Amino acid sequence: xxxxxxxxxxxxxxxxxxxxxxxxxxxxxxxxxxxxxxxxxxxxxxxxxxxxxxxxxxxxxxxxxxxxxxxxxxxxxxxxxxxxxxxxxxxxxxxxxxxxxxxxxxxxxxxxxxxxxxxxxxxxxxxxxxxxxxxxxxxxxxxxxxxxxxxxxxxxxxxxxxxxxxxxxxxxxxxxxxxxxxxxxxxxxxxxxxxxxxxxxxxxxxxxxxxxxxxxxxxxxxxxxxxxxxxxxxxxxxxxxxxxxxxxxxxxxxxxxxxxxxxxxxxxxxxxxxxxxxxxxxxxxxxxxxxxxxxxxxxxxxxxxxxxxxxxxxxxxxxxxxxxxxxxxxxxxxxxxxxxxxxxxxxxxxxxxxxxxxxxxxxxxxxxxxxxxxxxxxxxxxxxxxxxxxxxxxxxxxxxxxxxxxxxxx
Numbered sequence: 001x002x003x004x005x006x007x008x009x010x011x012x013x014x015x016x017x018x019x020x021x022x023x024x025x026x027x028x029x030x031x032x033x034x035x036x037x038x039x040x041x042x043x044x045x046x047x048x049x050x051x052x053x054x055x056x057x058x059x060x061x062x063x064x065x066x067x068x069x070x071x072x073x074x075x076x077x078x079x080x081x082x083x084x085x086x087x088x089x090x091x092x093x094x095x096x097x098x099x100x101x102x103x104x105x106x107x108x109x110x111x112x113x114x115x116x117x118x119x120x121x122x123x124x125x126x127x128x129x130x131x132x133x134x135x136x137x138x139x140x141x142x143x144x145x146x147x148x149x150x151x152x153x154x155x156x157x158x159x160x161x162x163x164x165x166x167x168x169x170x171x172x173x174x175x176x177x178x179x180x181x182x183x184x185x186x187x188x189x190x191x192x193x194x195x196x197x198x199x200x201x202x203x204x205x206x207x208x209x210x211x212x213x214x215x216x217x218x219x220x221x222x223x224x225x226x227x228x229x230x231x232x233x234x235x236x237x238x239x240x241x242x243x244x245x246x247x248x249x250x251x252x253x254x255x256x257x258x259x260x261x262x263x264x265x266x267x268x269x270x271x272x273x274x275x276x277x278x279x280x281x282x283x284x285x286x287x288x289x290x291x292x293x294x295x296x297x298x299x300x301x302x303x304x305x306x307x308x309x310x311x312x313x314x315x316x317x318x319x320x321x322x323x324x325x326x327x328x329x330x331x332x333x334x335x336x337x338x339x340x341x342x343x344x345x346x347x348x349x350x351x352x353x354x355x356x357x358x359x360x361x362x363x364x365x366x367x368x369x370x371x372x373x374x375x376x377x378x379x380x381x382x383x384x385x386x387x388x389x390x391x392x393x394x395x396x397x398x399x400x401x402x403x404x405x406x407x408x409x410x
Contacts, residue, residue, distance in 0.1 A: 006048065007047060036192055066184050069315075075108075120299070130366055131300040133294050135292060135293070136273065152258065156214045160211070169224075181369040183406065225240050227240060239267075275405035302365050304332075315400075316393075329361070355386050356387040357390050358386055
């Protein structure tokens with residue numbers, strides 16, 4: 001029987017989502033999580049493959065605005081909910097969905113597509129490059145102390161109920177978005193995502209706790225967390241599992257961390273998604289007892305090379321010609337001249353001039369948010385220097401002042 005690729009209809013969502021759940025192990029989402037995902041689904045951007053009456057593959061996209069170096073918010077497709085049924089592997093279904101999706105993204109005028117990969121090896125062949133990293137920490141709070149900045153004691157901390165805290169937390173989040181490349185601006189409904197708290201996902205921990213940091217009556221930061229009680233013969237060894245933690249200034253930031261370190265009956269703080277350059281690394285007394293682990297996070301795909309490179313700013317003047325390989329989106333292939341002025345403004349146009357650097361669109365995606373060095377990619381043989389000094393010129397210009405980071409998945 002032949003398969004059919006088409007846009008998802010709202011009435012088909014349950015069957016479509018069940019195909020996705022089965023592909024990811026068959027564990028059903030909690031009802032409140034399922035309801036939130038359905039409410040956020042953009043049906044017109046969701047694709048499915050049908051074999052007769054059965055859904056055998058899924059993919060979707062969210063309409064985002066993503067922060068890039070310089071603070072601009074660039075339209076982006078947040079690729080999500082991608083799956084192929086185990087019964088239909090190696091039939092080209094994933095490639096057909098990626099083909100249709102990137103064509104649609106281009107037609108919508110979105111310069112970039114982004115995703116988080118369950119298996120990173122899959123998406124490189126479609127032009128996605130790992131562009132940001134996330135750090136996880138497991139901190140021994142019995143032995144690690146914090147050296148906090150001046151003003152920390154002036155920050156007031158208070159518990160807040162989830163419904164009360166949503167607006168305040170989102171206000172802080174929105175103010176921080178432009179300063180951290182890789183962070184998506186939230187549209188309606190997304191404020192609920194970080195506060196959904198089904199019992200099934202707590203793994204023996206408490207209900208989600210929310211704490212606000214205030215100064216002069218204004219919320220300047222917040223954190224969410226679970227407490228997982230644990231006991232040994234010698235006494236309590238509880239664990240704090242951090243969800244979100246964000247603040248507008250160093251004092252508010254330090255006050256939140258100090259609170260988490262001091263919660264009674266606990267000896268460990270675990271944070272599973274922090275930026276690779278998180279300032280907490282400079283507050284702790286012993287970074288070796290923080291058990292740092294780094295992994296890939298956001299993968300970036302330049303759908304329109306010219307528009308994408310013009311949308312961000314650069315740290316230094318630059319004039320370079322790229323020879324770009326992009327077999328999957330051939331409209332990007334060829335030579336592009338990227339120039340940036342001293343103020344960070346950029347122009348990227350097609351050219352017939354001799355190339356200075358040769359690379360694939362995947363490497364360009366990796367470097368796009370300023371977290372991956374073009375020099376490191378060249379040392380790995382993934383970027384070829386055709387003009388002496390071009391790698392150093394581009395590396396200096398592309399890097400971001402802060403590491404790119406995706407605070408919440410999608």
